[in-house]
Amino acid sequence: MPYRAEKPPLAETPEQLRARIPGWGADLDPADRPSYPRERTDLPTGAHWDFPERQPEPYPRERSIEHTQLPPVFGTAQPLQGAAGAIRRYAYDRFSEGRAAHWLLLIAADRVESTTEHLKSFATTRPDNPITETGILSEPRRHPIASRRGRVDVRHQVLDPLIVAGPWIAGGLAAVAVLRRVLR
Amino acid sequence: MRAMVYRGPYKVRVEEKDVPRIEHPNDAIVKVVRAAICGSDLHLYHGMMPDTRIGHTFGHEFIGVVEQVGSSVQNLQVGDRVMVPFNIYCGTCFFCARGLYSNCHNVNPNATAVGGIYGYSHTTGGYDGGQAQYVRVPFADVGPQKIPDWLDDEDALLMTDALSTGYFGAQLADIREGDTVAVLGAGPVGLFAARSAWLMGAGRVVVIDQLDYRLEKAKEFAYAETRNYAEYDDIVVEMKYATDGLGFDRVIEAVGAEADGNLIQHVTAAKLKLQGGSPVALNWAIDGVRKGGTVSVMGAYGPIFSAVKFGDAMNKGLTLRMNQAPVARQWPRLLEHIRNGYLKPSDIVTHRIPLEHIAEGYHMMSSKLDGMIKPVIIPDED
Known part of the structure; x- marks a missing residue:
């Protein structure tokens, strides 16, 4: 018992x-x-450079304003593009990682991109x-x-279809509302 | 090549993509032999990680065969069978020079708070991952290591993250002989952390989860006592009662951003994305550890704020320790433990799924169907 020393x-x-x-x-x-x-400074890493050679920058690579220079190596998957790309560029150029606005803008850009990319997919041979x-x-x-059976998380899983379909239902309702107003 | 791609929250598919190319003299291109879905991939899959772009290929746990090397690569050759740590790191920046490989400053333009990780959004550097037939591996002389001939593919695969992270988590808990250790979460990292706690001399290990099949695995694989938190009105009270009112000496949090067990926390974080993560398990760790004890956080959280009970942590005088695991640092000792028969990592693999069916794998992992603990992805059927 914690009331005694043992x-x-x-x-x-x-x-x-x-x-x-x-x-x-x-x-x-x-x-x-x-x-x-x-923290140890005696570990072999296999590196044979003091500072790595720089990877070519094929396009202006977005970076955190907390970086004083572009790191020598970076990912080149999915470069910025479209409206979501513009939001992301603004989030990186304007706000540090310490600001909630930085991350909330990036999350907003994710939602914008998933909507626009879904819509664009309908104009391709492989729609979503x-x-x-x-x-x-x-x-x-x-x-x-x-x-x-018997799991406490299951009651939250009913929200999952809403999260997937919700934006589409909301978008559809908004479209109907706009259409009604135009026809009136 | 065929590759898994993200199509928005809860949606993935397999597409034809260009084979990656050498972009830096120390790059290698690796043909993936086996990959895995990690529990933390679900944070991406559920749309919780900022800057997860449509078309991104996930996958930070993979092994493969070197297909091509850049002009400055010295330590690997075409044809080498390699395991690749989930960390991308340069080996010489301020942080790498001190062994903090997961905190490398030279590989992630998008954030300074996070290192580089394969297939884990642009917040970790914008690198496509290994749930594909081929993957670009930067700093080939630093991270990847040839797989010893005696090591099975699936054992090697689990060393690239889950085993190394669990082992690292037990080390951060600073376990001493006879310590009582609670592990929150009986997923792969929690199972390996529980097993590793014994290696460090724990006197008692208790694993807490709500999935009975995973708790069974904790008993069998990790020799642990178990508690199903759904059977208790308040699991923190049980953590106290189980230790005569003291609390556990060390608690390892191996759940992360989508923790359940508290409706408001779970819905605001995992569903509405208003928090960086649902810190239910982290708060249980803070409340269930003894005063002056240590909490080791292995669960992954997003970069925005989370409602963590720091007041309790401060008043109890806790030591909170955490980091992404510097994977390759763990390998020499883990290889000894595997060779000595102390660990058989692949014992936790439950499913083997062809890459073409990966959407079903993600759904099963997300919904915890069919007793899934660890799914292995097979890019090319043998």
């Missing part, structure tokens, strides 16, 4: 634990733990298909009822 006794002795659990105590000495101490892309076709083969 620690509550354990159910098993170290000898019993060593006999029951493979490797018990193998890293008992902190010196055997690879991240002890956390919510049946195949959400993977729900796996349900009948994967014990959908037994897998969910």
